Amino acid sequence: xxxxxxxxxxxxxLGYLLKEASSALRAAMEEVLRPLGMSVTHYSCLELLxxxxxxxxxxxxxxxxxxxQTMNVLLQALERDGYVTRPAxxxxxxxxxxxxxxRGRRSLEKASAAVRSVEARMLAGLNETEEEDAFRIxxxxxxxxxxDNEGA
Amino acid sequence: xxxxxxxxxxxxxLGYLLKEASSALRAAMEEVLRPLGMSVTHYSCLELLxxxxxxxxxxxxxxxxxxxQTMNVLLQALERDGYVTRPAxxxxxxxxxxxxxxRGRRSLEKASAAVRSVEARMLAGLNETEEEDAFRIxxxxxxxxxxDNEGA
DNA sequence: TGCCTCATGTCAGTATTCTGACATAGGTTG
DNA sequence: CAACCTATGTCAGAATACTGACATGAGGCA
Numbered sequence: 237x238x239x240x241x242x243x244x245x246x247x248x249x250l251g252y253l254l255k256e257a258s259s260a261l262r263a264a265m266e267e268v269l270r271p272l273g274m275s276v277t278h279y280s281c282l283e284l285l286x287x288x289x290x291x292x293x294x295x296x297x298x299x300x301x302x303x304x305q306t307m308n309v310l311l312q313a314l315e316r317d318g319y320v321t322r323p324a325x326x327x328x329x330x331x332x333x334x335x336x337x338x339r340g341r342r343s344l345e346k347a348s349a350a351v352r353s354v355e356a357r358m359l360a361g362l363n364e365t366e367e368e369d370a371f372r373i374x375x376x377x378x379x380x381x382x383x384d385n386e387g388a
Numbered sequence: 389x390x391x392x393x394x395x396x397x398x399x400x401x402l403g404y405l406l407k408e409a410s411s412a413l414r415a416a417m418e419e420v421l422r423p424l425g426m427s428v429t430h431y432s433c434l435e436l437l438x439x440x441x442x443x444x445x446x447x448x449x450x451x452x453x454x455x456x457q458t459m460n461v462l463l464q465a466l467e468r469d470g471y472v473t474r475p476a477x478x479x480x481x482x483x484x485x486x487x488x489x490x491r492g493r494r495s496l497e498k499a500s501a502a503v504r505s506v507e508a509r510m511l512a513g514l515n516e517t518e519e520e521d522a523f524r525i526x527x528x529x530x531x532x533x534x535x536d537n538e539g540a
Numbered sequence: 541t542g543c544c545t546c547a548t549g550t551c552a553g554t555a556t557t558c559t560g561a562c563a564t565a566g567g568t569t570g
Numbered sequence: 571c572a573a574c575c576t577a578t579g580t581c582a583g584a585a586t587a588c589t590g591a592c593a594t595g596a597g598g599c600a
Contacts, residue, residue, distance in 0.1 A: 245439055246435070246436070246439055246451075249507065250507065250510070250511060250519065250522055250523060250526070251413055251503070251506070251507040251510065253522075253523065253526045253527065253530075254406075254409060254410055254413055254526060255410060255413070255414075255453065256453070256526075256530055257406060257410075257526045257529050257530050257533075258406055258407060258409075258410035259453040260529070260530050260533040260534060261403055261406055261407070261529075261533060262407075263533075264533045275585095275586085277586085277587090283398070284398070287397055287398055292548075292549090293548075293549065293550095294547075294548060294549080299398070301407065301408070301411040302586095302587070302588090303587070303588060303589085304547095304548075304549075304550090305549090305550080305551090305587080305588070305589085305590095306586080306587050306588070308549065308550065308551095309586090309587085310586095312550095326548090326549090326595085328595090328596085329547080329548070329594090329595055329596060330547080330548045330549055330594060330595055330596090331547085331548060331549085331595095332548090332549075351403070354403070354533075355401065355402065355403040357532055357533065358402070358403065358529045358532050358533050359402060359529070359532070360532045361528040361529075361531065361532050362525060362528055362529075366521070366525055366528075367402065369518070369521045369522075369525065370402055370405075370521075370522075370525045371400075371402060371405065372518075373514060373518055373521065373522045373525075374402070374405045374406060374408075374409045375405065376513040376514055376518075377409050377412070377413075377510045377511070377513075377514075378405075378408055378409050378412050379513065380509055380510050380511070380512045380513050381409075381412040381413060381415075381416045381506070381509065381510050382412060427556090429556085429557090444578075444579090445578080445579065445580095446577070446578060446579080454556095454557070454558090455557075455558060455559085456578075456579075456580090457557080457558070457559085457560095457579090457580080457581090458556075458557050458558070460579065460580065460581095461556085461557085462556095464580095478565080478578090478579090480565085480566085481564095481565050481566060481577080481578070482564065482565055482566090482577080482578045482579055483565095483577085483578060483579085484578090484579075
């Protein structure tokens with residue numbers, strides 16, 4: 237009923253704001269991907285493969301921020317439906333290099349365009365300097381959170 | 389096996405970076421909350437209630453970025469375990485104002501401290517100006533994504 | 541060479557979240 | 571007043587992601 241515009245302290249938390257922004261981005265992506273019958277993870281996998289052909293299941297999982305088990309389930313479905321291919325035998329080790337099929341590439345095209353338009357909308361209110369600031373600041377946050385701060 | 393430092397284009401995408409940062413934050417939060425037997429959504433719910441007592445199930449859901457069905461499941465568990473209380477009858481409409489119990493408040497204390505330390509670590513590499521920039525930029529992104537851009 | 545550690549792919553079970561649906565309360569509008 | 575419309579709480583089922591576990595291949599090291 238109420239719109240709750242009070243805002244106590246969560247409104248000043250950058251962590252909360254980060255979660256809010258990420259949630260808004262995900263919702264916007266789902267909205268444009270749904271008509272294409274594609275989920276966000278589904279799209280992420282295809283986009284990763286387009287830009288870095290031959291990624292293994294585990295590498296795809298890390299790139300899409302899911303576990304390798306989750307990515308494995310998705311890859312099996314994508315393989316079954318003819319969007320990607322994996323060799324039956326690993327050329328080295330156990331890692332199976334995955335590649336997009338023409339069908340996968342075609343399917344990605346529309347999705348990629350839709351997602352890029354979402355990203356463009358997200359950045360609509362920012363100038364170049366702000367985009368650069370955002371890039372640098374987000375990278376710093378990631379760095380700090382992961383504990384890569386041993387240099388001095 | 390490989391560390392994949394090449395980076396093609398995803399490395400320049402602010403959307404991808406936002407997801408990466410949010411994922412890192414969530415992972416860091418899970419890491420410190422796990423020893424306390426608390427999930428991120430669990431913590432979010434308690435923190436919301438501490439700062440805005442009397443929020444309804446639907447309001448909590450919006451604040452924690454989940455559906456009201458998901459929050460309902462969580463609230464029933466929290467109520468069963470004595471962390472929150474809800475009146476049996478709605479004072480007005482159907483909304484049931486939820487409040488923390490002393491036990492819930494006590495449980496939140498440690499979790500809140502842990503999460504605040506994570507947030508502090510996240511911001512360690514940033515100065516005040518950068519924090520303000522981040523705040524303003526993230527709010528702009530949220531605003532644009534939600535389509536609140538009808539003013540001129 | 542043998543052993544140890546790590547990363548990978550995969551299977552199975554569990555947990556979490558979501559979508560769909562329904563009934564009810566309150567405000568709005570004719 | 572009556573007919574809507576919106577918001578809410580809740581139940582049920584489906585989708586999604588995760589944890590646990592196991593076997594295998596590669597590289598390091600004694």
